[in-house]
Amino acid sequence: METPPPELRRDPVTGVWSILATGRSRRPGAVPGAGAEPACPFCPGNEGLTPPEVWAAGRDGSPPDTPGWTVRVVPNLYPAFMPEARGRGWRRGTRTGRPARGEHEVIVNSPHHDRSLGDMEPAEAAGLLRAWRERYRHFASRPSVKHVQIIINHKREAGASLDHPHTQVFVMPMVPRAVADELREFRRFPGGKCPLCASVEEAREDKRTVAENGTCTCFVPYAARGPFEMRLAPLHHQPDFAAVEDGVLADMAELLIRTLGGLSKVLGNPAYNLWLHSSPCDGKDHRRYHWHVEVVPRIIVSAGFELSTGMCLNVLAPEEAARLIRQACA
């Protein structure tokens, strides 16, 4: 049976957009107890189990869809956004929606089944971030694309349906609410300054800095949503991830390895969600935005209070969280 293309639906009471992508319920591990996959589709030698690759790094003469890659990119078999989802939006009474036009890719982080980002060698992680930038640039330059969302779900408890570490790239026809909210804060911040640049200095004052290197910093935000949330950013103000230089990417890779390693030591390899936030590619002026990476460990379940209020209830002081991770990764 053909699955209908995914669509975006807007709730008239909350204003929140949801994606209806019924095909995703068929993905491995989506339904609890549905059984393990027979072979890992992301391991070298199993390239035939994925759709044909669209990009790869590290190939030294080896043909596509064979081993020999260091990073490999394939379309997601169960996309949340599809090029085929075309046409106009609709409004029937309160029922507002539009086709979920876009793309959804998987970046296989490395050939190693058990090597998460925090366990990588610096050169390997830098190669992965260069792949992020490559795919980001590839999509961000298209007029129909308004936002490119890059994420890692680490472990099943954080939503990963396959164990082999991988990144997902969501190519979106709209700016998502979380990014729109951040853009508003960046625009509103007094004095034409950048709230992220300003908070880097305050994090140092408060001893909420976890680690720094030549061009990047990692700190626990003053109003962290939960225990051990981390924010990583380049020290120089830069709105657009597409513009990041190789040296900064290498520093960001080194800092991610170090701080995720510290997090893993403190919490015993916790599940986490990690994402990149960059200025949207909707053609508007976002010079005041500052790209960053956020890491949210999944050690607390969002409950009724969080869902009913949109607020978070943190039980660990950010200063204490920063101290613990800083010690573990020193």
Ligand SMILES: [Zn+2]
């Ligand atoms: Zn694997």
Ligand SMILES: [Zn+2]
């Ligand atoms: Zn800034």
Ligand SMILES: [Zn+2]
């Ligand atoms: Zn953000």
